[in-house]
Amino acid sequence: MADPTIQAGPGEVPSIAEEDAAFYHQSAVNAAWTGARLALGALTFIFGAFAFSYFYLRSVDSSGRWEGSGYHPPSMVTGTVIMLLVLASAGVHYGVLQRIKAGRKRAWQRGGAITLGLGLAAVGLQITQLATLPFAPGSSGYSSVFTGFYPVFLTSQLAAGVWLESLLARSRFIPEMSFVEQPPTHAEVYRVQRFQSSLSAFSTVWSYLALMSLLFWLLFYVF
């Protein structure tokens, strides 16, 4: 791939400051990629702690109270709606990510706003569900894992939402032309590329959260 960040023409030698800036620009772009994958690792281990608790308590069934007597499951409808909202949000974002790659910033901004809206709706609905559960948190093993897991999950969704919001805010200051053709200055190029690397890192995390939402929906509502 031809490197777009060094502006010096053939035969010209870039200045030292330019070279350093280009080097660390490339490092930062790569670090966003690495960081997103690493964040998925860390998140997997914290969610994994809950999945482990789920399977452990379910198989141990202490005092016969994995579900307990007089057990009421959480509302299947609410749970499914929340899960579908999260999936829809990730789907929308996946779609509009292709738009911005094609240079259409405004389409992404609209789609990003919808992504954020759907995500927040899921979080809000989840909070409502937690506040009106038909069981006490400690009434069984299931109820513990359920009430313990979702606050953690929605916190990570909210954190990712803040990230998306900051991307939306930053995109306002990048001219749409910069996404279509190479901007004239280094600073502009770096700005666009870093925005894009951050965006694709976000997209990875957001899709991952949707996947987790689906997996835990299967655990809590289906199996």
Added chain:
Amino acid sequence: MTSGTTGTPAAPPAPGAGGREPRHWLRLFVMWFVLSLAADLITWYVWRPHLPPGDMSTSATGQQFDFAVLAVTGFPVVIAVLLYFAYAIVAWRAGPDDEGDGPPIHGHTKVSVTWIITTSLIVLWAFAFGTFELIVPAGAGSGEGPNPVWNLAGKTSSTWAPGQGDKLQVQVIGQQWAWTFRYPQFGGMESSKLYLPTGTPIEFHVTSLDVIHSFWAYQLGVKADANPGVDDVAYTTVHQKGTFEVRCNELCGIWHGAMYTYGNAVSPARFASWATSVRGKEAKDGLLRALPKYALTYDPTVISAIGKNLPKIDGITGAAGYYYPPSDPVTP
């Protein structure tokens, strides 16, 4: 400007005997062999009989043997490493004005491979030996959970009498901060004293009423965690009469340090007469009717016949009656 020190070229080797480099490997090997042999012989013949936890029971004897074998395995390794470093410090120390560098040796495949193979063999030996010593003596005195895979041979019947060769079952109940011992084969009688017959396979069932404790009969080489609602089985056979310590080995609250008692290993006949007399006394007090023979939980709402007014045995116990409040969680 470039930077980074390039060391001065290596000086010629330090003058050894007759200007030749001494044969370090040979010297090291001889010293290592002599020292290791001495250490191992002393360990095996002098130290082994004094190694903990003694030889009061089969599990204790087994552990003593394991310690000795591991020590015999470990000493040559320790001696090899320490001897090497000591030798290096003496042989290859730089003089006060020596500014030179050592030879640029980046590695030595043969040495590395030998090292890796040797350590791997030692590790595999330790693993094979440990597994054998765990499985053959039926868990080696450690807690094996509710369904032990490695059982102690012998039959179990609902009563126990000396000379029958039956296993003696003892339920060990931990609570903050006392031990209670229950003998299901004696009508479920319980005692704060642990009496065990010698020459008899013993099956401990360790459980807890509140938090995690750990039953450690030090001289018997028995250790099993007491988890609430869990039956943790451990086996041993005592082969010496005498007293042994029973301590709690898992931090269980403020009086953890004081949660100890002593047990007695006595002859089977004496054990039978002790157990029968305790059983008779508890039957007279009405305790045996109220207690289950064997249970993992002692919920007063389940055993409704038992209130707080149970006759206490030896002043303190009665696992079911001795709740400290409020150990029973409120059901939401």
Added chain:
Amino acid sequence: MAVEVQPERAEPVSASTKPYFRRMGVHTGLAGAVAGYFLGHWLGNFLSSGYLQNPLSDSNDVPIVLGYALATIGWLLGLGVFNDLFGTMLGRPFPDREAADGAEAGLGKYFRFTLNHKTVGIQYLFGMIGYFLTGGLFAMAIRTELLSPSYHIMGPNQYLMVVGEHGTMMMMMMSSVVLGPFGQYFGPIMIGSKRVAFPRLEALGFWLTPAAFVILLSGILFGGFPTGWTGYEPLATEAKQGMDSFFFAFGLMAVSMTLAGFNMICTVINYRAPGMRWGRLPMFVWSMFSVSFLQVLSAPVLLGACYMALTDRTFQTAFFTNQLGGSSYLYEDLFWFFGHPEVYILALPGFGVISEIVSVFCRKPLFGYRVAAAGMLGVGLLSFFVWQHHLFDSGINPDMRPVFMLTTELISIPTGFIYLVGMGTFWKARIRFSIPMLFALAFYFNFLIGGISGVFLSDVPADVTEHGSFFVMAHFHYTIMGGLIFAFMGGIYYWLPKMLGIKLNETLGKVHFWTMFIFFNSTFLPLFALGLMGMPRRVFEYANNLQTLNDWVSISSYCLGVSMLIFLFNVVMSTLFWRQREAGNPYRARSLEWQVPTPVPPANFERIPVILASPYEYGDPDAPPVADLNPPPGVVSSAYVGASRGEA
């Protein structure tokens, strides 16, 4: 957490000239913490008064936990941690403050949320020394109580409080004792980078440690916690409010460890200078890299366990209450799934520091570089598969014990690599007995004893007697104190001239080393015997016949404490009063951190260096210098695309 994964930087900003008290710093942080605590406490009472109680302990923990939570947030807000985040939410890119923060004169920058990795390193250094000495004082208290076989100085509750504070302080804080100061300071320099990948996460990682420190100590105000550093359930649910401080502080440190490791990995992968191939990476960086993976992957599990324990105590979930469908085994599993990698989080940095020191003072290349790197990675990988050896007698999965015995013993093979490398490096070397080298030698001695006793512990039958006894305690003090702390001390003597431009006094340093080495062994070697003679951990009462040994240990431990005072005296006098300057490269070391000027410039290097050779090429007259610190224009840009992806 994932919010800050965006390393965009705008134009460099210049340093602020406002006086300290008019900018955000520790003072505003403290104000925020106090306000946050009261707000949280009030909110907790408001939400939960009357109906939410912890049924096992009969206490209402919601106000306290919310108080801790909001105090932490208030502390970070007051420090200004979130300022850049708020800015970016308004569309401003992150300001590039790293160089400006590092260039600031005076001590003020050390008491502020600053982004330069060297400032963060110094903050960590002094923080860690403080935490270590605090934990050490608790140890002195424990040994004082153990002078006699029954309780005499402290009551049983107080004794357990001291035991718990000592263990927790050491275990949670010392996980950062090398990665914090030396990793943050030298990691980027050693890979030839001017900066780190995520400076805000790195600095946040440090600023969580004082919060965790204060919160953990605040447990004393509530009577402490009775569980020791493991926090076993259901004792922890039954305990009074002091328990909250344990779980909250440990959870905070889990976050801090995750962030520090996260930044380290991203930096090492992406910010290596051109020519810094994986095969030229200094061994210290390898150890930091491998430790960071352990931190990023295992600390979240601890965070989960602490969170579950706190919800058990506040929202009344029942994760760990057997009667209600929970399981106390679950906690043991989750805790040790973190807890065993944690042990190697504590051991691996020591290997790294020692490898650096040994090569320099033997004046020889590191023997078997690849073996050493493989050892680091192998220990890291295997450490995720051994955790159940802490539970051999617990009755969990008893039939799996041979497997865990095998994995535990297997880990001694990669650990043995470290010895192979050390011993190979000593072969025909030109050994200089500087103070760092003395500490390195002591490290090999102590860690050998710790490691061999570990083989005894991994053997299930032998473990029956050793488990939970003083034998275990001696074992892990030999690996952590004898290994990690000795390496840390060696690192201080080795690197302080670079970090502060000041050399510690040599004579006092030698006195410190010898007293520490002798009394360390005299304190902890008898503990093996005590454990084998039947003394369990965390007890204040023991058999009368063990008193002589216990008294010996206590007196030795006081001497060890005095040795620490000698060290403290040396640090204080050398840095504040004697100020013996040391500049340049006193050890003629090759590695990159010694090639930059002292004090290290804010951006480390004038420009990106091009790495030409391994840092260990001692004794080879033809070896090229380790790096070209001022490569001609054009070299970096032709090399960086491949180098930054590790392909060079």
